[in-house]
Amino acid sequence: MLARLKAFMNGLESGSRPAAAPRKDLATAVAVLLARAATLDGKFEAEERAVVADHLCNRFDVSRDEIDRTLEEAVNSADEMVDLYGLTRTVKDKLDEEGRIELMEALWEVVYADGELHDYEGQLMRRLSGLLYVTDRESGEARKRALAKLGLEVG
Template identity: 45%
Template sequence: MLDRIRNLFMDRGGAPAEGAHHSQDELQLAAAALLVEAACMDDDFDSEERATVQRLLAERFGMEASEAGNLVDLAEQKVAESVELFSFVRTVKDRFDHDERVGLMEMLWEVAYADGTLHDYEANLLRRLTALIHVTDRESGQARKRALAKLGLQG
């Protein structure tokens, strides 16, 4: 799987052509990249956040833990190389249905709170992503509450 993703991005220079259909690999990488970006916003992508991202990807996409770990590594590389997140956001917005986008927001909130606190930069990113992937503030707030409940935290 990871070889297919790497080849895909090497062939296209990191972004699909306008109007192109996104493969399942692209969808997985886009979701992983947004989760990694959320985890890195406080300049500390610690082992707890990495484990949370890996677990969420494995659950969401039915992957083995090692496969999800490799996807996290690749997403971290792509985020570090990228100057923008728009291509990842566009992939999610275009190919995830509304419920999947709300589910992704819940995953993002869970990653943002994985270390027990919400950094201002993380909150700002999640507010921006809410609008960019066409999820309402109310839906994002409900997703945040569900994520906090899963983590046993109070908001």
């Protein structure tokens, strides 16, 4: 997965990525988006790491060992990313509406894993909602479900 992540990121930077992204590119794009959400507040704590790893393991049926080995590379790639369009385009093209809403819920879980929403995280979530063609209402409902999963007060 580490080699796929590097190849995917290099393709985004060079613009040579094929229009129809294979499933492995979807997994890579989701990994980088989750890592970006997890690190935007300047920290990547154990709670955030666990949420990201769990979502990747469950969604893409990848072993926990493989996730742990590649998570640091995803974090480094996410920290260097300025443009989210290439990642979100891959996700938008490969997931149906329900899948994109599920991803938004996963992203909300990641940003709330530390118990609070930082300004930059909120801004990222609004941008991702638009780029993934998820309505504000759907994103808000996904946020409420994520808060309930984490045992945080919805309000």
